[in-house]
Amino acid sequence: MNIHDIAKLAGVSSTTVSRFLNNGYVSQSKREQIQKVIEKTGYAPLLGAQTMRTKRKKLIGVIIPKISSESVSRTVDGISEAIAEQEYQILLGNTSNDPEKELQYLSIFQTNTDGILFMATILTEKHRQMLRGMKIPVVLIGQRLEGFDCAYYDDFGAAGELASLLIRSGCRRPGFIGVTLEDRAAGLARQNGFLEAMREASVDVPNERMCYGPFTMESGRRSMEKLLAVCPDLDGVFCATDSIAVGAMQTLRAAGRKIPQHVAVVGVGDSQISGIIEPALTTVHYHYKTSGAKAAGMLLDRLEHNPHSPQQVSLGFEVVMRGSCRC
Known part of the structure; x- marks a missing residue:
C-alpha cells in the first residue's frame, strides 16, 4: 500500500496525503479522513x-x-x-x-x-x-x-512585447528601470529585449534614461525620481518587475503625473498587486x-x-x- 491507495480510500489527492505525512497544512476534515484510513489499514511510510x-x-x-x-x-x-x-x-x-x-x-x-x-x-x-x-x-x-x-522564460521576447506596447501607445521618450545585468534573465535579457524593440522603432533611449537597482518597490521609487529629473517630459517606462513598477507609479502620482495619460507604465510578473493598484498594471504573465x-x-x-x-x-x-x- 502507498499514498495513492491511502488517497483513494480517503477521497483526497495524493498531494494532500503527502502534506499530511510531512506535517504540512491539511484542513481538519481531510486530516481526520486520512487519519482514519491510516489507522484502519495500519499504513506507515x-x-x-x-x-x-x-x-x-x-x-x-x-x-x-x-x-x-x-x-x-x-x-x-x-x-x-x-x-x-x-x-x-x-x-x-x-x-x-x-x-x-x-x-x-x-x-x-x-x-x-x-x-x-x-x-x-x-x-x-x-x-x-x-x-x-x-x-x-x-x-x-x-x-x-x-x-x-x-x-x-522568454525574458527577451516578453520585454520586447512590452516595449512594443509602449511604442504603439505613442511613447517617444521612454525610460527603463531594470535590475543587475549579472542576472542574465531578469537583468540582461529584459534589457536587451526592450532596447531591441526600441531600435527597431527608431526610438532613442539614451543612457541617462536607463536605471538599475534591486528587485524592490523602493528601487522603482528612487529610479523614477532620477528619470523625471533627467527627462521631465518622460512619457513611458518599462520596469523589469511588477514591484519596481508599483514603486515607479507611486513616484509618478506624487509628482502629479497621470498614468497612463502622461506616463505609460509596464511591468513583468503579473503579481497579485498588479491587478489591485489603480490604475491596474499592464504586465507579462509567466507560468511560474x-x-x-x-x-x-x-x-x-x-x-x-x-x-x-x-x-x-x-x-x-x-x-x-x-x-x-x-x-
Whole structure:
C-alpha cells in the first residue's frame, strides 16, 4: 500500500496525503479522513526501506532566491505537487539573493539529496565550476545554461512585447528601470529585449534614461525620481518587475503625473498587486507554477531514466493588458 491507495480510500489527492505525512497544512476534515484510513489499514511510510531498496534518499533539494517572493512561492507550489506524486520530499534552501549561500546549498544538498532544483539568479564562474562537478542531477529554473537541464522564460521576447506596447501607445521618450545585468534573465535579457524593440522603432533611449537597482518597490521609487529629473517630459517606462513598477507609479502620482495619460507604465510578473493598484498594471504573465512542475518532471526523469542530452525548455508568456498603458 502507498499514498495513492491511502488517497483513494480517503477521497483526497495524493498531494494532500503527502502534506499530511510531512506535517504540512491539511484542513481538519481531510486530516481526520486520512487519519482514519491510516489507522484502519495500519499504513506507515517506510522511507528507510525505500532508501535501502533504491539507494535513494527520496529527498529533493530546492534552492530559492527569496522565500517571500510571489513568483517563487508559485514555482515551489508546482514543484511540490509534481514530486509528491512520486513520494519525494523537499528540502528548501532560501538564499536571500546571496550567491555565496547558493554555493553553500549546492554543496550541502549534493550529499543529502537525490537531486537539486535550482532557481538561479546570478551564475558566476564559481557556480559554473560547481555545477559541472556535481555528482547528482541539477535542473535550473529561470536561467539557461548550456549543458544543463533548464526550464526558463522568454525574458527577451516578453520585454520586447512590452516595449512594443509602449511604442504603439505613442511613447517617444521612454525610460527603463531594470535590475543587475549579472542576472542574465531578469537583468540582461529584459534589457536587451526592450532596447531591441526600441531600435527597431527608431526610438532613442539614451543612457541617462536607463536605471538599475534591486528587485524592490523602493528601487522603482528612487529610479523614477532620477528619470523625471533627467527627462521631465518622460512619457513611458518599462520596469523589469511588477514591484519596481508599483514603486515607479507611486513616484509618478506624487509628482502629479497621470498614468497612463502622461506616463505609460509596464511591468513583468503579473503579481497579485498588479491587478489591485489603480490604475491596474499592464504586465507579462509567466507560468511560474507550470515551470516548477516542468522542472520537477525533468529532474525525476533524469533520476529514473538519465536521458543522454540535456533538456532545455523555454516557457511561454502572456501579455496582460490593463489600465497603466494607453493601448
